[in-house]
Amino acid sequence: MSVDEVAPALTPDYVPGLDLRAAATDGGERAQLVRRDANALLARLLTHYEDKTTDQAADIMRMPVRDYLDDTLWQEELRAVHRQVPLPVAMSCELPRPGTYKAMDVIGVPVLITRDRDGVVHAMVNACRHRGSPVTELGTGTASRLTCPYHSWSYDLSGCLRGIYGEKTFGEVDRGARSLIPLPAEERAGIVFVGLRPGTSLDLDTWLGDLTPLLEGLGLADLHHHSTMELPGPNWKVTLDGYLETYHFASLHRGTVFKTNLSNMTAFDRWGPHQRNAAALRGITDEALKPIELRDPAKGVGPNYFIFPAMAIAGGYRQHVAISIVLPGRTRTESVTQQIIGLRRPPADEEERRAADRTRDWFFEVVRDEDYAAQYAVDRGLTALDGTDLLFGRNEPGVQHLHRAIRQHVALLRDQRGE
Numbered sequence: 001m002s003v004d005e006v007a008p009a010l011t012p013d014y015v016p017g018l019d020l021r022a023a024a025t026d027g028g029e030r031a032q033l034v035r036r037d038a039n040a041l042l043a044r045l046l047t048h049y050e051d052k053t054t055d056q057a058a059d060i061m062r063m064p065v066r067d068y069l070d071d072t073l074w075q076e077e078l079r080a081v082h083r084q085v086p087l088p089v090a091m092s093c094e095l096p097r098p099g100t101y102k103a104m105d106v107i108g109v110p111v112l113i114t115r116d117r118d119g120v121v122h123a124m125v126n127a128c129r130h131r132g133s134p135v136t137e138l139g140t141g142t143a144s145r146l147t148c149p150y151h152s153w154s155y156d157l158s159g160c161l162r163g164i165y166g167e168k169t170f171g172e173v174d175r176g177a178r179s180l181i182p183l184p185a186e187e188r189a190g191i192v193f194v195g196l197r198p199g200t201s202l203d204l205d206t207w208l209g210d211l212t213p214l215l216e217g218l219g220l221a222d223l224h225h226h227s228t229m230e231l232p233g234p235n236w237k238v239t240l241d242g243y244l245e246t247y248h249f250a251s252l253h254r255g256t257v258f259k260t261n262l263s264n265m266t267a268f269d270r271w272g273p274h275q276r277n278a279a280a281l282r283g284i285t286d287e288a289l290k291p292i293e294l295r296d297p298a299k300g301v302g303p304n305y306f307i308f309p310a311m312a313i314a315g316g317y318r319q320h321v322a323i324s325i326v327l328p329g330r331t332r333t334e335s336v337t338q339q340i341i342g343l344r345r346p347p348a349d350e351e352e353r354r355a356a357d358r359t360r361d362w363f364f365e366v367v368r369d370e371d372y373a374a375q376y377a378v379d380r381g382l383t384a385l386d387g388t389d390l391l392f393g394r395n396e397p398g399v400q401h402l403h404r405a406i407r408q409h410v411a412l413l414r415d416q417r418g419e
Contacts, residue, residue, distance in 0.1 A: 016298035017319040017344040018219065034217030038297035038317065044267045045280045045301060046288055055268040056394040063390045063403060068235055068382050074332040077406060080413035081309050082107050082328065086184075086202045088311040089113070090192035091323055093225035093342050094140050095121065099157065102140045102192075105336070107328050109196055110134055112146075113185065116157040123185035123194040124159040129178040140228060146180075155180055188212065190220030191311070208307075211271040215305070218316045223342030226320075226356045229364055233335040233372050234379035236328040237406070242371050243304070243312045243324065244398030246279045252374055256366045261302055268397045273308035273405035277398045306398070308405055319344045320359040324367075333379060337372075339364055 019027070020038040027035070048054055067073060090102050095115040102113045103126050110126035112135065126134045133150035136143065145162065147154040154163035159180035164173055184195040184202045189212060195202050208215070233239040242248065250263035260282055267278040284300035298317035305313040312324040323340040341360045347353035392399045 016296060016317060017321070018298060018317050020297045020317060022293045022295060030213055030217035031219075033213050037214060037217075038301060038303075039295070041267050041278045041301045041303065042284070042287065042295060042297040045265065045278065045284060048265050048267070049262070049280055049284055049288065054265045054395050055397060057392075057397040057400050058394070060394055061392040061400045061403070063392060065382050065385045065388055065390060067403075068237060068379075069332075069386055071332050073410075074328075076410055076413070078107055078328060080409040081406060083196045084409065084413070085309065086186070086193040086195055086204060086207050087309075087327075088191050088307045089194050089325060089327075091223065091225065091340050091342060092121075092187055092190045092192060092221055093223040094228060094340065095192070096225060099142050099144055100140065101136060101143060101146075101157070103134070103136050103138050104338070105138065106194070106196065108330055111183065111194060111196075112136060112180070113192055113194065114146075114157040114159075120158075121185050121187050121192055122158050123183040123192075124180040125183065125198075127180070128153050129161065129180065135180070140225075187221075189215035189218070190223060191215070191307070207272075208274070209271050211274050211305075211307075218305075218313075218321075219344070220313070220316075220321070220342070223321060223344065224346045226341040226343050226347075227339075227360045228341075229339045229360065231337050231339070231364065231368050231372065232329070233326070233337050234376045235333055236326060236335040237403070238375050238379050238382075239326055239335045239337070239372070240309075240402060241399050242375055243326070244275070244277055244306060244402055245396040246277065247393065247395055248374075249279075252370055253366065256362075256370065264395055266395075266398075267301075268401075270401055273401075273408075274306060275308075275398050275401050276303055276305050278303040306402075308402070320356060322359070322363050337367070339367070 020035050022039045089106055090113050094102050095113060098115055098117045098119050100115050104111055111123060112126035113121060113123045115121055128135050128148040130151055130153045133148050135146040135148045135155060145154050145156060152165035156162050159182055161175040161178045164170055181198055183198055184200055186193050186202050186204055188204045193202055193204060246266050247264050249258045249261055262280040262282060265280040269276045279302040281300050281302050287295045287300040303316050305316060310325055310327055314322045321342045323342065325338040327336050329335050341356060343356055347356055
């Protein structure tokens with residue numbers, strides 16, 4: 001299915017998933033917080049729409065092209081960022097019930113996330129303690145026990161070694177010392193965070209800070225998992241640059257995203273290294289004509305939350321929520337993206353299932369054929385620009401914020417090493 005075939009099914013009148021009208025009073029404290037925040041975003045974007053403006057950074061930012069090309073710096077960024085911070089690598093809806101799992105590669109580390117019989121999430125290195133074979137294939141699934149396909153050693157969903165094939169002939173094994181290597185893991189607001197340093201803990205209260213109640217109010221913990229798809233991309237920073245600005249909508253997405261979103265019009269907010277870029281939807285023109293108490297931000301605002309350093313959440317106000325997990329690949333020039341589609345409720349019939357499929361296909365094809373095609377070309381062009389610099393405009397505050405956060409983590413690591 002092509003983008004042109006799918007795009008007409010997606011109009012500016014997306015089906016809202018949350019009741020965000022200013023006059024609404026139902027819902028708990030978190031829902032009310034999100035409602036107030038969404039209406040404030042709508043007011044900010046209405047001002048930008050009337051004035052033909054956008055949120056801006058204090059100045060233009062210069063970025064040496066060498067920062068994208070230096071293999072040593074790339075390795076340092078992985079150590080300072082991805083191997084240090086809580087990584088958002090799964091949605092709770094991908095592990096919807098006890099006995100479910102998700103296995104994936106995270107910057108070369110085979111990670112296995114499980115939900116045990118008590119509903120508790122665990123993470124571990126997906127490598128059997130006998131000879132290192134993965135105990136399950138990549139992807140999501142269900143299992144009552146994890147059995148290595150090489151020699152049939154088996155583990156429970158918390159990673160404890162439970163069975164050794166031919167144990168009498170193998171010899172005595174201390175099972176307690178041969179569990180799968182655990183990794184720190186926690187759930188928060190419908191997101192599963194994992195750390196890549198065994199023996200450490202995740203302080204998500206500090207890491208997410210004041211962003212937590214807004215994420216919780218989006219209701220991501222209640223999503224129904226529709227699909228997870230994976231696609232390759234170029235350098236991880238080149239890839240993420242495209243997620244954090246709307247400046248390119250009119251030129252790169254004229255036949256797709258630009259049909260539903262205005263270009264170069266964003267309300268920008270940040271929480272520590274995390275951020276939100278809220279785009280103005282074309283429906284904002286209709287909302288501007290309504291009394292304040294009847295305005296629906298879901299029809300005029302498209303928030304894109306970015307949880308540093310890997311997760312972009314789009315469509316958070318709607319029935320269909322699109323989540324992207326962007327991780328560096330095994331080389332500097334590669335990245336891997338998982339695209340997850342979550343639904344506010346399971347499809348009630350075949351028509352609703354097809355609508356969810358259309359969202360999945362549209363999202364995948366636009367990113368692959370437009371965003372990543374352009375970014376692969378950028379990656380190729382950077383080599384020829386080595387020795388020069390790039391410019392991030394004042395109208396690209398999200399991109400600037402990403403690179404400052406990366407630099408801060410690299411500087412912190414260097415300070416810790418006394419450099």
